[in-house]
Amino acid sequence: MICIKVPATTANLGVGFDCLGMALDIYSYFYFKPSKSLQISGCPTEYQNENNLVYQAYIEAMTELGIKPSPIKLVIKSDIPLERGLGSSSACVVAGVLGAYALAGHPVNQEKALALCTKIEGHPDNVAPALIGGLVASYQGDQILYTSRFPLHSSYKFLVLIPDFRTSTEIARELLPEKIDFTDAVSNQSKLLFATQALTSGDGPLLQEVMTDKLHEPYRKQLIHEVNIVSDLTKQAGALTVLVSGSGPTLLAIAQEKIDIDSLNDQLKELKHQWKCYKVNSDLEGATQC
Incomplete structure (x- = not known):
């Protein structure tokens, strides 16, 4: 049986809408084995069929490799919560593609694998860090997908704040405006440049200054109950900034000082x-065969 380990991801990181993402040390494990018929376990019943995203990605990858797909037994063991903005669907896509490579006995061509994952997922901001690990910027060119990995400064600490409700990525994207103010676009573009500098240099005050997004967060926060209260409590506890993870509802907090998580959780219980x-922590390995 082949095992593929894929990290969770947090996309956008505030001002990096659809182009910046980071892998986190929360993992999903996917076990593949050739079978006489399709068998899937470890996920909700409605996904235990041909519509399973892992299986669909496996089929796509096998076809891309020029190999006729055969039925598989797929066992999923995941700590990545579904529909919480932590890249659960991207993990499935990456696992399906890498599982196909492994079952076919092909060495992984990372460039081709990333291009295929992006084609299936629709955009690279989650699949790129899931595959590569670390903090990754991505740009979809006319013919080539470009990625660049930035070294995170060791002073940063990361927290995720996960609620008991889900949000739909599709609905969250539908809330985004069709047109944006020119000044907002310039502002976000400028802030993104300095945000990447702050993340690599350890300049906390600069990070705190530039992590105010105007392209997606104001709209997506409408779907996140108690977002302002949770954000304020986390900042009072010592966070430099609190961001919407992906399309939400999970929030990502970045700090440099130690935060009393037990005390914060006690406040959140109210x-x-x-x-x-x-x-x-940021996962630096990306997806691996385990």
């Missing part, structure tokens, strides 16, 4: 919805 704060 809210109507159940929020839970966890310390996470």
Whole structure:
């Protein structure tokens, strides 16, 4: 049986809408084995069929490799919560593609694998860090997908704040305006340049200054209950900035000082919805065969 390990991801990081993402040390494990018929376990019943995203990505990759896909037994063991803005669907896509490579006995061509993952997922901001690891910027050119990995400064600490409700990526994207103000576009573009500098240099005050997005967060926050309260509590606890992870509802907090997570969780218990704060690290390996 072949095992593929894929990290969770947090996309956008505020001002990096659709082009910046980071892998986190929360993992999904996918076990592949040739079978006489399709068998899937470890996920909700509605996904235990041909519509399973891992299986669909496996089929796409096998076809790309020029190999007739055969049925598989797929076992999923995941700590990445579904529909919470932590890249659960991207993990499935990456796993399906890498599982196909492994079952076919082909060495992974990372450039081709990333291009295929992006084609299936629709955009690279989650699949790129899931595959490569670390903090990754991506740009989809006319013919080539470009990625660049930035070294995170060791002073930064990361927290995820995960609620008991889900949000739909499709609905979150539908809320985005068709047109944006020219000044907002210039502002975000400028902030993104300095945000990447701050993340690599360890300049916390600069990071705090530039992590105010106007392209997507104001609209997506409409779907996140108690977002302002949770954000304020986390900043009071010592976070430099609190961002929407992907399309939400999970929030990503970045800090440089130690945050008392137990105390913060006690405060979160007072809210109507159940929020839970966890310390996470950036995963630097990306997807691997385990």
